Amino acid sequence: MMSKIKSLNELFEIRLRYAYDCERKLVDKGLPAMIDAANSPELRSALQHHLQETQKHVTRLENVFSIAGAKANTKDNDVIDELMSAAKDSGGNIESSALRDTALIANGNEVEHYEMALYGTLVSFARQLGLRNAVGLLEETLQEEKAADAKLTQLAESSMNAKAARAQSAD
Secondary structure, eight states, rough: OOOOOOOOHHHHHHHHHHHHHHHIIIIIHHHHHHHOOOOOOHHHHHHHHHHHHHHHHHHHHHHHHHHHOOOOOOOHHHHHHHHHHHHHHHHHHHOOOHHHHHHHHHHHHHHHHHHHHHHHHEEEEETTOOOOHHHHHHHHHHHHHHHHHHHHHHHIIIIIIHHHHHHHHHO
């Protein structure tokens, strides 16, 4: 059984471990699987770019742990597990490549929204705890997550959703 959380610092470290687990799982499995399942060259490129960014997020989080005087450990993150499972289902259960790409974008947006919430909270906690150097690192990652979300949305709205709709009407 987990012991009671008694300070903002403890809560910060727990959320930091969730973020670390999330980013490591995305680097190890989540994003590579989405890249493999994607058909559109633009989507594959966006996901590959974000994989490179996510590798930097892992390193930044390790620096934040150091700034906070904590050991870089993960705390199993059930939320990211569920989101990655949904993306795996999209990759494996949708035959139409256009529809699969659209579903993968939706899955990616869901992951980005979760990460934006997580990093927004971490920024706020780090600021309150006076961890100025950590704030900058976390804000940098938060901005990259927002940009990745915007890129996926732009891909969906500029072409992917329409391709998926056309593919459906052709069936």
